Amino acid sequence: MNSIRLFSYSFVAMLLMLPVSGWAEGVVVINQANTGWLLTATALVLFMTLPGLALFYGGLVRTKNVLSIFMQCFAITCVVSLLWLIYGYTLAFGDGGAWNGLIGGLDKGMLLGIAPDTLKGDVPETVFSMFQLTFAIITPALVVGGFAERMRFSAVLWFTVLWLTLVYLPLCHWVWGGGWLAGMGFMDFAGGSVVHINAGVAALVAALMLGKRKGFPTSMMPPHNMTMVFTGAGMLWVGWFGFNAGSALGANGSAGMTMLATHMGAAAGSVAWMIVEWIRHGKASVLGIVTGMVAGLGTVTPASGYIGPLGGLIIGGIAGVLCYFSTQLVKRKLQIDDSLDVSPVHGVGGVLGTILTGVFASSSLGGVGYPEGVTMASQVWVQCVGAVATLLWSGVLTVIILKAIDLFVGLRVSKDEETEGLDLVLHDERGYNID
Numbered sequence: 001m002n003s004i005r006l007f008s009y010s011f012v013a014m015l016l017m018l019p020v021s022g023w024a025e026g027v028v029v030i031n032q033a034n035t036g037w038l039l040t041a042t043a044l045v046l047f048m049t050l051p052g053l054a055l056f057y058g059g060l061v062r063t064k065n066v067l068s069i070f071m072q073c074f075a076i077t078c079v080v081s082l083l084w085l086i087y088g089y090t091l092a093f094g095d096g097g098a099w100n101g102l103i104g105g106l107d108k109g110m111l112l113g114i115a116p117d118t119l120k121g122d123v124p125e126t127v128f129s130m131f132q133l134t135f136a137i138i139t140p141a142l143v144v145g146g147f148a149e150r151m152r153f154s155a156v157l158w159f160t161v162l163w164l165t166l167v168y169l170p171l172c173h174w175v176w177g178g179g180w181l182a183g184m185g186f187m188d189f190a191g192g193s194v195v196h197i198n199a200g201v202a203a204l205v206a207a208l209m210l211g212k213r214k215g216f217p218t219s220m221m222p223p224h225n226m227t228m229v230f231t232g233a234g235m236l237w238v239g240w241f242g243f244n245a246g247s248a249l250g251a252n253g254s255a256g257m258t259m260l261a262t263h264m265g266a267a268a269g270s271v272a273w274m275i276v277e278w279i280r281h282g283k284a285s286v287l288g289i290v291t292g293m294v295a296g297l298g299t300v301t302p303a304s305g306y307i308g309p310l311g312g313l314i315i316g317g318i319a320g321v322l323c324y325f326s327t328q329l330v331k332r333k334l335q336i337d338d339s340l341d342v343s344p345v346h347g348v349g350g351v352l353g354t355i356l357t358g359v360f361a362s363s364s365l366g367g368v369g370y371p372e373g374v375t376m377a378s379q380v381w382v383q384c385v386g387a388v389a390t391l392l393w394s395g396v397l398t399v400i401i402l403k404a405i406d407l408f409v410g411l412r413v414s415k416d417e418e419t420e421g422l423d424l425v426l427h428d429e430r431g432y433n434i435d
Contacts, residue, residue, distance in 0.1 A: 031122035034250040038127050041246025045134035048239035049141050050077055056232030056290075057145055058431075059225040060340050064421025065149045066224065066431035072153070076141045076160050083164055084133045085111060091165075092132065092172040101180040104173050121249060131246060132176075139168055139195045145340030146203025147210050147411075150418055153426045155411050162401045163202065167394055171198060175386070185371060186386040187361060187379070189258070190247040192302020192354040193390040200347020201394040203338055204330075209402050210411055212337040214418050226286055233290035237266055240297045244304040258305045261312030262297065265304070268313045269296015272320025288324075291345060295323035299349035303357035308366025315356050319349050351387050358383040 054073040058066045080088070087109055094104035108114065111129065120128040140160050151159075174181040175188050188194060213221065223229055244262040248255035273292025278284045299319035300312050307315070326344035330336050338344070358380035363369035370379055405411055412418075417425040424430065 028119060028122060030117075030119065030124060031250070034121075034252075035123045035127055037251035037255065038123050038131055038246060038249060041242035042127065042131040042134055044239045044242025045131070045138065045246065046077075048236055048243065049073055049134070049138045052232050052235030052239050053138065053141055054232070055228050056236060057148065057340055059228030059230075059232060060145075060223045061148050062221060062421070063224040063432060064423055066423065067427055067429050068153070068422035069144065069148060071427055072144050072156050073141050075153075075157060076144070077137050079157060079160050080137045080140065080164055081133060083161065084129075084136055088136060088164065088169055089129050089132065091169045092136075093129075093177045096173070100178060101183065102173070103170050103179075104177050123249065128249070132172075135191060135195060135243075136164065136168060136172070139191075139199050140164060140202075142195070142199035142342055142346060143202045143206065145342040146206040146338050148339040149213055149422065150210055150339075150412050151206075152410060152413055153422075155405050155409050158405050158409055159401060162405070163398065166401065167202070167397050168194075168198065171390060171393060174389075181386050181389065184382050184385065185374065185379070186382050187306055187357045188302045188354065188386065189305035189357075190244045190301045192299075192350045192357065193386050196298045196301060196346040196350030197354065197387060197390045198350075198394045200343045200345075200350055201391055202398040203342035204336070204347060205395055205398040206402060207336055207338040207343070209399070209406075212335070213339065214415055216337045217331070217335050223287065230286055230290060233293060237293060237297070240266070240301075244301055248305055254305060257308065260309045261307050262300055262304050264309045264312035265296040265300030265316030265319070266293045267296070268316030269293055269299065269320040269323075272296075272317045273324050274320075276321055276324050291327075291341065292320040292324070295319045295345050295349050298346050299323070299353035299356075302350070302353045303360055306357055306361040306368050308360075310366045311360035315353060315360060318356070319352060322352060323349050351391075354387045355380060355383050 050073060054070050057073070058069040061069055087106065089111060090106055090108035091104045094106065094108045096103050096105045099105070111126075114125050114129070116124060116126065118125045140163055143163070144156070172194050173179045175186060175194050176182070215221070240262060241259050245255040245259040248258055270289045270292040273295065274284045274289045277288040296316035296319050300315050303311060303315060323345050326348040327341050330338055330341070330344045336343075359365070359376060361367035361370060361379065362376055370376070402411060413422065413425060
């Protein structure tokens, strides 16, 4: 009798330890493992901007402009966060009704109606919203590299507000919010189009519209602190695991494979860039190997959740070579002063990765495969449509936004102010107080 009673108590105790969804069919409850991973990934992606990207970009500019980069990255983080709360999240991920293919609705403005127990899938919607916010932060922060060392701080703030609202949010909705590109079956796991093509095109437009820095390309403008660049690059690599693997929205096999493919892309991009630079110039540089890493990571991003490690290796290797020559073309041949190489690295890499996603998603190449009825050719076509739509949307609207800002505020500091440096002119501070 005691044995039966002991067995009964043990059985009840085991039932109580099971997830609620295991014995309440149809009731979706929070998955603590997935939530824990997404919270971690959110912190990692924010870590990419502050301090990762700030250090990376800050080290690349001249001494007199390092604080201006820090200030821009920090201010963008704050401004985008506030806009995300007010209307950003709802326009990107809300239900747009009849307009849902183009933009979300205002049903989630100010995040009203989203409680601690409101779920997005099996994670709290608060966590999902915060995770997506970190992507909205880093994208305009990447654009900073296109106009570094010459744009007014007030213009940077206005650009952030307008560009996030008119460019980023609609595009995010098209791809991740259930918009028209998502309806076509467009594959962008973690931001090849939404983040990298988008930022790359905007940076190129900004570089062309603001014009060259004083002295470019005849005067040498080397990075002022390669130690800072290296430190920021390392933070970006680590943070990118949250960027890509976090986009699986769960602590599962997809996240693990995504992390592995991402890492291989970074390593292959670094080695490929290093080898090309070594062959052409006789030496391998720290700047080259870390830029190759960024190229590999940016290029593998849209494919990362759809491919295997072999796909990551090949995509990263191609990115290291192609982005290297793209940088040479933009800076040396075309003499476009995209100060920190955003367009040839993120833009070109984003386009390349977006298209190659359609190839390496094939199960025969170690990918997840295509939906029923979809072939490699048809998927590559959809990828091309998404890439071109992003190029046009970002390019045209960025031109309009910058022209409007130049008309009402002014885009560029004066030549004398540029010579003195943005740290003192705009912020009345120095990055280094050295007598």
